[in-house]
Amino acid sequence: MLRPVRLSERVERFFARTPTLPPATHTESYALGSREVVLVEPATPYEDERHEWVAWARSLESQGRSLVALVMTHHHPDHVGGAEFLARELGLPLWGHPRARNFGLKLDRELVDGETVVLNGPTNSQWEVLHTPGHASDHLCLLSKEDSTLVVGDMVASVGTILIAPGDGNMIEYLHQLSRLEKLGATLALPAHGDPIENPSRLFRAYIAHRGMREVWIAKAVGMHPGADLDQLVKVAYADTPVEIHPIAKLSLAAHLEKLVVEGQVELRNERYSLTRAPS
Numbered sequence: 001m002l003r004p005v006r007l008s009e010r011v012e013r014f015f016a017r018t019p020t021l022p023p024a025t026h027t028e029s030y031a032l033g034s035r036e037v038v039l040v041e042p043a044t045p046y047e048d049e050r051h052e053w054v055a056w057a058r059s060l061e062s063q064g065r066s067l068v069a070l071v072m073t074h075h076h077p078d079h080v081g082g083a084e085f086l087a088r089e090l091g092l093p094l095w096g097h098p099r100a101r102n103f104g105l106k107l108d109r110e111l112v113d114g115e116t117v118v119l120n121g122p123t124n125s126q127w128e129v130l131h132t133p134g135h136a137s138d139h140l141c142l143l144s145k146e147d148s149t150l151v152v153g154d155m156v157a158s159v160g161t162i163l164i165a166p167g168d169g170n171m172i173e174y175l176h177q178l179s180r181l182e183k184l185g186a187t188l189a190l191p192a193h194g195d196p197i198e199n200p201s202r203l204f205r206a207y208i209a210h211r212g213m214r215e216v217w218i219a220k221a222v223g224m225h226p227g228a229d230l231d232q233l234v235k236v237a238y239a240d241t242p243v244e245i246h247p248i249a250k251l252s253l254a255a256h257l258e259k260l261v262v263e264g265q266v267e268l269r270n271e272r273y274s275l276t277r278a279p280s
């Protein structure tokens with residue numbers, strides 16, 4: 001496949017190999033802006049790929065465009081593996097959500113929900129910052145005010161699935177943010193893994209429905225096996241997924257159960273789950 005790919009006057013796409021969750025193998029970066037440009041996802045930690053990434057950035061400069069900053073959608077290693085190196089190499093500041101600092105990332109500018117990144121050029125380009133926690137607490141999306149293109153990071157993907165792991169991940173917030181994105185009616189989503197997605201609202205709805213269906217299976221599994229732990233429940237609630245995937249499915253399961261506990265449907269005692277007894 002050729003890289004980079006020009007998607008519009010304001011968006012160019014470039015992918016690089018990263019240590020990401022299979023079956024995905026690469027992370028997509030995006031150059032936003034027609035003259036002033038920000039580069040989203042300084043992702044690759046690999047030397048050969050960083051070299052290509054720098055060459056891509058320099059090729060934008062040689063077209064008379066001026067690089068303004070590197071933008072991080074969130075702190076996961078397959079998104080920021082090149083951040084410090086590329087910032088130094090290209091002499092660019094790093095922008096991201098303030099919570100990225102909790103994960104040891106250095107920030108030169110904080111991007112917060114509701115603010116606008118303005119990029120000047122023959123075609124002006126304004127990007128609204130959306131803070132979309134759930135997959136990661138510092139997750140950001142960027143929405144084009146001109147044509148409703150939406151940079152979605154790891155909120156959805158066209159290759160692989162999005163893992164919500166308890167701890168920094170939060171299923172309630174993730175589902176809330178997915179429905180927020182769905183309501184935007186974006187024309188095109190630019191994910192960090194895989195090809196651009198046209199009319200992504202359908203995909204956001206499908207993700208929400210898929211998680212809802214899984215939650216029903218999980219609640220059923222807990223009802224059938226009161227007092228079961230995660231190892232026992234994953235076999236029942238994820239019977240449809242290959243056992244090799246179960247260690248990862250267990251993280252997802254735990255995130256769903258955390259939601260069900262918060263919502264009062266499930267009780268957790270000594271790492272064992274039961275349905276909450278209805279008050280008599």
Ligand SMILES: [Zn+2]
Binds near residue numbers: 079136154
């Ligand atoms: Zn991620």
